[in-house]
Amino acid sequence: MEFGHYLQINLASLPYFIPELILVGTLLLLIIVDLVLKDKPSAGWLSLIALSGVIIALIAVIGQYDLGTRSLFNGVLVLDHFSLFFKVLFLAAAALAILFTMASIELAGRPVGEYYTLLITLVLGMFLMAASTNLIMIYISIELVSITSFVLAAYIKRATRSSEAGLKYAIYGAFSSGLMLYGFSWLYGLTGTLDLYQLARSLSEVASQNPLAIFLSVLFILAGFGYKIAAVPFHFWAPDVYEGAPTPMTAFFSVGPKAAGFALLIRFFVSGMAQPSLVESSMWQAIGDIHWPQLLAVISAATMTLGNLIALVQNNVKRLLAYSSIAHAGYALMGTVVLTQEGYFATLFYLVAYYLMNMGAFLVVIVFQDLIGSEKIDDYRGLGYRAPIAAIAMGIFLFSLTGLPPTVGFIGKFYLFAALIKAGEAYYWLAIVGVLNSVISLYYYVKIMKYMFLDRPAEEKAGALPVTLSMNLMLVVLMVPIILFGLYWAPLQEFTRNSIQFFTGTF
Amino acid sequence: MIPNILSFIVFLPVVGMFIVLLLPREKKTAIKVVSAVFTGLQIVLAWQIYVNFDTNTTSMQFVEQVKWIESFNIWYFVGIDGLSVSMVLLTALLSFIAIIASWNIDKAVKAYFALFLLLDAGMMGVFVALDFFLFYIFWEVMLLPMYFLIGIWGGPRREYAAIKFFLYTLLGSVLMLLALLVLYFNVKDPVTGGHTFNMLHMMDQANHTGILNQFNIRLLVYAALFIGFAIKVPIFPFHTWLPDAHVEAPTPISVILAGVLLKMGTYGMLRISFPILPDAMKWEPFLYGFVTLAVINIVYGSLCAMAQSDLKKLVAYSSIGHMGVVLLGMAGLTSLGMNGAVLQMFNHGIVSGMLFLLVGVIYDRAHHREIDGFGGLASQMPIYTGIASLAFFANLGLPGLNNFISEAFSFLGAFGSEAFNLKVFTIIGTLGIILTAGYMLWTLQRVFFGPLNPKYVNMPEVNTRELITLVPLGVLVIVLGVYPNLVLNLLEVSLNNLVQTVLNAPSVLLGMQ
Helix, strand or coil, rough: CHHHHHHHHHHHHHHHHHHHHHHHHHHHHHHHHHHHHCCCCCCCHHHHHHHHHHHHHHHHHHHHHHHHHEEEEECCCCCCCHHHHHHHHHHHHHHHHHHHHHHHCCCCCCCCHHHHHHHHHHHHHHHHHEEEEEEHHHHHHHHHHHHHHHHHCCCCCCHHHHHHHHHEEEEEECCCCCCCHHHHHHHHHHHHEEEHHHHHHHHHHHHCCHHHHHHHHHHHHHHHHHHCCCCCCCHHHHHHHHHHCCHHHHHHHHHHHHHHHHHHHHHHHHHHEECCCCCCCCCCEEEHCCCHHHHHHHHHHHHHHHHHHHHHCCEEEEHHHHHHHHEEEEEEHHHHHCCCEEEHHHHHHHHHHHHHHHHHHHHHHHHHHHHHCCCCCHHHHHHHHCCCCHHHHHHHHHHHHHHHCCCCCHHHHHHHHHHHHCCHHHHHHHHHHHHHHHHHHHHHHHHHHHHHHCCCCHHCCCCCCCCCCCHHHHHHHHHHHHHHHHHCHHHHHHHHCCCCCCCCCCC | CCCHHHHHHHHHHHHHHHCCCCCCCCCHHHHHHHHHHHHHHHHHHHHHHHHHHCCCCCCCEEEEEEEEHHHHCEEEEEECCCHHHHHHHHHHHHHHHHHCCCCCCCCCCHHHHHHHHHHHHHHHHHHECEEHEEEEEEECCCCHHHHHHHHHHCCHHHHHHHHHHHHHHHHHHHHHHHHHHHEEEEHHCCCCECCCCCCHHHHHHECCHHHHHHCCCCCCCHHHHHHHHHCCCCCCCCCHHHHHHHCCHHHHHHHHHHHHHHHHHHHHHHHHHHCCCCCHHHHHHHHHHHHHHHHHHHHHHHHHHCCCCCCHHHHHHHHHHHHHHHHHHHHCCCCCHCCCCCCCHHHHHHHHHHHHHHHHHHHHHHHHEEEHHCCCHHHHHHHHHHHHHHHHHHHHHHEEEHHHHHHHHHHHHHHCCCCCHHHHHHHHHHHHHHEEEEEEEEEEHHCCCCCCCHHHHHCCCCCCHHHHHHHHHHHHHHHHHCHHHHHHHHHHHHHHHHHHHHHHHHCCCCCCC
């Protein structure tokens, strides 16, 4: 009878699981088509299938906005606007990654069947990450994402760099998820539950008796989350993986799994470690005065500072963007420190901005990699005169990453700082660290600009570069919203604000 | 009277920029003409504003107010009073002149003029914005074109100078951003009760709530704003970007930099810091620190100018000294000093613009700027020498020329201040006049008099295009020297009101907490 009851709940949950089922269907179809077309040129078809799968899933996700919030599959997953927001973001990132792959020559001639299958699996894993409310489910979804990522990072089989990336990813991943699992086991031992909402309820009691144990388990768990968002000190894998992976995949890694990490981190802390504040409705407070917000603040400051400082000395653009993306995780973390609606809103808004500008920057790296065969900053000399559209686009992406108006990157940072300042004097220091970091980051972003525009191309390679129409088109498609949302961001703001709606449990 | 005239004057250059961008890059003359037409139209609009400006009211004029981002209460809110109208006129004039002075730019013409027009829009925007958020956007929009204008078209060390300028000013503006946010969250909109970026609401102390009633927070906000503006002025010790930027920038950009950009620092103080946080401004450690820095600016800037062998660097350091006079004039909180200071901002824009143009003229011919590398140019270039002498004498404050009045007002105002005792500071500051006279005359002698350097026997006289840029400024130097009321009339009512507001504000709001 127990079993039948659970089965019934599970079956009833399926209609709310359609986007995920679409992804599963897509990846099965990819495997079959890949098998059938074994020896024929099939890249075009496979790309098309993957892309249509993603788009159909996107439509299905958008359709779910009206369904309200509910718990699925006996409480291991939830459907709420918060998770839908991230699902939209993941699919948008995946769609771009597929388009980048199609347009790039880096993977041309290689079998792409497994590549797309893994990509779609990765997206599925991230979907689960954004919706998990159960510690075991959290762990499984993280592992699903991690293991597929290892393989994808090492996808270019004979390149040492790529294999090294895969191996490093795997070792760091295993280590940090081990730590996280250990942290989960402490929490389970202390509270006897795996469900986030029950955890929150029993925690207030346990925390008063044993605050240190809870704090330590949070520390361990943060190793897992920190690994996913590449926060200091769990960031060591990022530069090697970003440099070694195929560039379209790097673009995706820098946005997708990172955003998924944020989704998980926010949900874990809001649902499991905090309770709505009694003073103000738009705020939360940490249960039992465990100092995890302060811990997040320190990680945030360390992450952006270290990321920016190391980025200063890079001379490979992919590596530079890797460190810059570490720094951006630090910025986005600022919003999670203050436990307010505004803070989470700012983080989410920033992730959208970051998606646009970072994807854009990597696209330019792909363009130049294809055309000049290098990703060294030195080789970017004079590209502003040889490929003006791509270089100007890069300029806009980089200025947006710096956070200069009128770009969406500025608005994103503005909201983050606004959230900190609004929360009062306690986090002024973090805001100051944040703005100073923006100034530091300007130096290395502008360094790329300097090579592209201030330096003339060497005589022997001064000719215009044949950037393909599809590349230019994609650049424009990414460039326009960055400026547009920099000038009028109300629609994006509405969309994001609607997403700060958590499933609050069944009690 | 044209409706929405301020929007037109701000966004005309943006329209011009788009037209320039659409033109094919080979059509260099067409690009230049379009730029000249659009900046010329700006002057026509500026003239309209000048004619229609009501000099008898303290309230904002030509106001436009449109909601921009509802949920954050951000408005497109522009308007001008006496303080800003002078800067709008100056910006329009110098932009046009700088475009004419850019005529011999030959490298990447299209990009140059497009960026210049964007810069122009940003500058105008700063001076008309009354919503702090809008102000900040315009303030930042200027950085990007400036970086490229110095970095691509500048001198040999242009890359270093450009990034230094960029980093310094960004450092200042991010601190301003934080101050802006503290103000936003602690000033209530008197109508809706929500938060507001409206500068006029911020100026009304009754709207200050929350932690903005804590004196230490007010000091902190004031300090953050001060650093932001001080970097732009630039005030010692934040000045080191200026000589580099000036030396490396192409002539027209130096004109804009000295003529308009430096003024934004002092403009920001008068528009934002002083009226919004008058008690912090009047807090004695801050005030006397401020005045000390002003005096250091004057004396140190002048001494550095004297030590330079590069003519352009000399003019750059001279700017630091003259901006010190502006600061001193502002600090005394007297009507005389305040009017003198803002008039000095206007006059310095004209004179330093002229000086940079003059340096550009001989640099184009001799390809160096070593003061000692010339000599006896007077016999070869009499017209040039005449104009140069006019600018040099104006710069050293000769009576009858424009700087004399404004410097005298600034010093007298500071000396006569009743609110603070600035007498000693003023006396030290006036040393600057002597030093300036010293280095300007010494330079005049070395460059123009004595035996003609045989290398330059064939140096061509100043040409028509150069005259077009120099003569209008020269005329203003004389006219404003004789009849400064042309500008003072615009300023007086607004500035007196500002002085009264700051003076009357309670010295320490709600006491030390």
